[in-house]
Amino acid sequence: MAASQSVDPIRWRALFDQAMARIAGRFRRVEPRATARAYLLGLLSGVERKNCWRLAEQAGHARPGPMQRLLRSARWDADSVRDEVRAHAVDHLGGDGGVLIVDETGFMKKGRASAGVQRQYTGTAGRIENSQVGVFLAYATGRGRALIDRRLYLPEHSWCTDPERRQAAGIPNEVQFGTKPRLAWEMIAAALDAGVEAPWVTGDEAYGQDPQLRAALEARGTGYVLAVACSIRVRINSGRTPIRADTFADRLPKAAWHRQSAGTGAKGLRYYDWAWIHIGTGEHRHLLIRRNPTTRELAFYLCWSPTAAPLAELVRVAGSRWSVEECFQAAKGQVGLDHYQVRNWTSWHRHVTLAMLALAFLATVAADAAPDRPADPHHHTRGSNPISLTVPEIRHLFTAVFNPPVVSPARLLHWSNWRRRHQATARHSHYRRRSAHEASG
Template sequence: MRFATKPRLAWEMIAAALDAGVEAPWVTGDEAYGQDPQLRAALEARGTGYVLAVACSTRVRINHGRTSLRADTVVGRLPVTAWQRQSAGIGAKGPRYYDWAWIRIGTGNRHHLLVRRNRTTGELAFYLCWSPTEVPLAELVRVAGARWSVEECFQTAKGQVGLDHYQVRHWTSWHRHITLAMLALAFLTALAADAAPEPPADTYHFARSRDPITLTVPEIRHLLVTVFRPPAVATARLLHWSNWRRHHQATARRSHYRRRTRWIDHETTLEY
């Protein structure tokens, strides 16, 4: 086996998935992948769009490729009107709103520098983007926010199915553990998805609903453990506690969404 960098390993996996017929219009990743020009070039050659994080020191070419500047220098020259508030997706406490700006870079119309600004701390994050066709800012924001679901997936796998709970020294034993853990998580996720109703169009109305939250992966795992290892208490009592927990979680969600809504309305009032 020869040494290969993370971007090289990533491209080998992406290429294998594309060759197998997996439909993946976008690729997103952190700075370890965004800083690699060979990975970006390979994705463009396959017609796969990307939104890849890069460092603030990354140099980009603006003015139709005539000027080369650091990404953070370009942001410093943007007018106030360049920033737009958009949600990067639904988080645990409601929509994840940030300020976003995008700048065309290079000589074409499909390369962009995407910048995210935290509305509270002012912290900036930078992304290099390319798409086979012209897309709106909202689509790039959506792809950038998709990384959150990947991180959440790893966290859930570690907490619910013991993805990182192993002490092995050999490839075969490690591969067996990881495969079984991923299979267990896929099984629980499929059960949770099957039990979940169709999401309504009005997300805030859904968040304020008095109904308990839908069955989650942790809750399903807890119930399955109870079924296979019956405790001393009655089943009806366990189901009662499960229903109580989900009602309590629904109450917490309503509070988070209500606070987030007031904060958004307050920010909008100040802007106008």
């Protein structure tokens, strides 16, 4: 069976060593370099909660100190490692028609000390919660997808103008307020400056509604297919009076709709009805409309490209936006993107960057192990051949490939005692602070 032959432990070890060799020069001393390797192996392991305590136990350390120092005080630059993550992903996943995808995700937090935390809406919870929000850039091609950049969103009023709070969270003085679309553009520009070949950018309404982001992309000559609200007004056929996008959609004749696939989902090809119309004065500027064949629900996109692009290409780019959601799901479910227990600005960026590297490695293995796919997307192979290796399956097999040592009962007991002692200390401190507060009240 061709697909089963792609499980190659020796090859996987070599790919992991390549990933580590790429970032090795970013660490000045051998100790944090070795700890970073152990940290990454821990993120790729089957440990349920991938925080410093659990990762140190997984690595065979007696204390979590080395892992905590790696995130907090060791001398290394997370942005430099981020650059290597981006290069690694592009080298292994790069191909024609690459798409950069911007989106955000939330990290639920308690208290108010974590950098950037406040009560704010996050799609992760689907409501307003006490959380941090990270804006991310994903890179997607036919070979795979990975997260290649990140920015921690810093709310303007509750954080940017509070020097004491900023200092306590370790936020550098040069970090100022930036809207989420502005953070997205910074990451896109950095990727393009680094030579990432991506002729397209896509994102949801939070980014599509921003005219400055669209103008910046056009000035750079980068095409976009960006979601917008149904209420957006557009000029049809250079008309003088702009009309709402949903009003125009209601007027379209049956012949204007074309059923096309937006890509492959968990249950096969995702078919929608699509319509497009030239808008404005630019030659390659369109309104793209997607209609669900079952619910009739509509979605709208503003599209621009420096050269002519067919409907099928715009549909492909629009459909690639789901890749970033798959990245978030895999990053949180497989490599502990949201498992950190840190409050500091630098520590957040370091953990997230290493989690992005772990995810990029898994995507690299998946692309390297993928069998040749048939040219016909409707082709089905009968029999017992398995599907291609998925990121979760690779992560599941990875621990066995590296054959970690069996943990002795004595070491398990040592870590249990260590955790419970520190939890007792934390509980005592909490009770003491609460009693003092109640007494003073």
